Amino acid sequence: MSNSYTFYTSVEIVPTITVTPSATSIAKAQPLNLTVAVSGGGGHPTVTGTVSVYGGGYYPKVVRP
Amino acid sequence: MGNDLLTVVYESDYASLGTYTNNTGSIPVAVSSTQTPTVSVTPVSYSAIVSHPLSVTVAVAGAAGSPVPTGSIALNSGTYASSSVAMSGGSATIVIPANSLAVGSDTLAATYSPDTAGAVNFTGAAGISSAVTVTRKISTPTVTALPNASNITTAQALSVSVYISGDTGNPAPTGSVQLSGGGYTSATTTLINVGAKISIPAGSLATGSDILTANYTPDSNSSSIYNSATGISPTVTVTAAVKATPTVTMTPSATNITATQALTVPVAVSGGIGNPAPTGTVTLSSGSYSAQQTLVSGAASFTIAGETLAGGADTLTASYSGDANYG
Numbered sequence: 102m103s104n105s106y107t108f109y110t111s112v113e114i115v116p117t118i119t120v121t122p123s124a125t126s127i128a129k130a131q132p133l134n135l136t137v138a139v140s141g142g143g144g145h146p147t148v149t150g151t152v153s154v155y156g157g158g159y160y161p162k163v164v165r166p
Numbered sequence: 167m168g169n170d171l172l173t174v175v176y177e178s179d180y181a182s183l184g185t186y187t188n189n190t191g192s193i194p195v196a197v198s199s200t201q202t203p204t205v206s207v208t209p210v211s212y213s214a215i216v217s218h219p220l221s222v223t224v225a226v227a228g229a230a231g232s233p234v235p236t237g238s239i240a241l242n243s244g245t246y247a248s249s250s251v252a253m254s255g256g257s258a259t260i261v262i263p264a265n266s267l268a269v270g271s272d273t274l275a276a277t278y279s280p281d282t283a284g285a286v287n288f289t290g291a292a293g294i295s296s297a298v299t300v301t302r303k304i305s306t307p308t309v310t311a312l313p314n315a316s317n318i319t320t321a322q323a324l325s326v327s328v329y330i331s332g333d334t335g336n337p338a339p340t341g342s343v344q345l346s347g348g349g350y351t352s353a354t355t356t357l358i359n360v361g362a363k364i365s366i367p368a369g370s371l372a373t374g375s376d377i378l379t380a381n382y383t384p385d386s387n388s389s390s391i392y393n394s395a396t397g398i399s400p401t402v403t404v405t406a407a408v409k410a411t412p413t414v415t416m417t418p419s420a421t422n423i424t425a426t427q428a429l430t431v432p433v434a435v436s437g438g439i440g441n442p443a444p445t446g447t448v449t450l451s452s453g454s455y456s457a458q459q460t461l462v463s464g465a466a467s468f469t470i471a472g473e474t475l476a477g478g479a480d481t482l483t484a485s486y487s488g489d490a491n492y493g
Contacts (some may be wrong), residue, residue: 157170
């Protein structure tokens with residue numbers, strides 16, 4: 102008699118975050134658009150979840166990609 | 167302000183849980199307190215006539231999404247400088263007055279000065295237009311010929327004043343005029359202060375109704391501004407003069423002379439009080455003697471040498487040639 106166990110080991114992927122600003126130098130009165138891309142790499146499923154941005158006194162805003 | 171670091175945080179949801187880990191990314195962004203806006207200068211046309219006004223719109227704008235700049239603008243080109251004009255909605259329109267721009271290729275330079283509110287976000291700025299071609303409009307001036315009389319005789323001279331009028335705002339016409347008509351053509355006369363006075367000598371115009379034509383020719387200073395032009399005078403009626411008969415008076419120095427004695431004979435030709443002195447010649451004759459002299463102020467003097475006149479009673483005859491006034 103024997104017992105066997107199958108173990109499924111999942112390795113979580115660290116997604117790549119790419120941030121593309123509309124300008125790298127702006128005036129304080131000037132808005133800034135950021136385009137954020139989160140990618141798991143080739144062959145992996147589309148990354149789902151949320152992204153938020155903060156810094157320079159800007160309050161985070163959560164956006165679902 | 168300064169260099170800010172923006173951080174992006176990714177958090178997986180239920181669907182990605184187990185597949186993707188949370189992660190962060192960041193990017194530096196330089197933030198300044200003010201920005202230099204763009205100043206655009208747009209004339210209503212890039213081809214302008216120097217004697218016409220030109221409307222120019224100046225627009226001041228920051229980067230996309232920035233507030234509308236407030237303040238004033240001023241416009242310059244060559245020696246022209248506008249006053250400062252307040253903007254509305256980020257722009258202002260300035261009308262450059264006629265004759266303010268130089269003929270040729272001009273650029274229009276605008277200067278933006280922020281007001282207190284505008285200075286919070288914007289610095290001063292300047293902009294220039296593309297080249298504006300400024301030309302003169304070649305116009306045809308008005309030629310006026312005014313005789314000093316509408317009725318003359320052939321014994322009378324006629325004075326004609328000729329005036330050349332250019333467009334308002336253009337320089338005064340310069341050049342020359344020539345007058346013709348009634349069988350007469352004047353010499354070319356140079357304009358002085360846009361006018362010329364031409365005297366037509368007595369007897370130069372044909373009898374009847376004459377119209378005088380004045381022809382203006384611009385000189386090199388005016389040829390790029392004015393065309394040649396023609397004007398006509400009112401009708402001048404010329405009638406044949408009725409010649410008056412002058413009085414011819416001889417006053418010999420003696421009524422009795424010897425054969426060898428010379429005789430002086432002054433001759434006066436008079437048209438009467440108030441009339442012009444006769445001109446022309448007077449001929450003195452007696453027997454085989456004949457001499458002619460030109461009148462000076464209606465007078466001439468003859469000296470008949472001794473041994474000239476025949477012995478006995480001689481008759482001296484003075485004959486006047488006549489002129490334009492006297493027959």
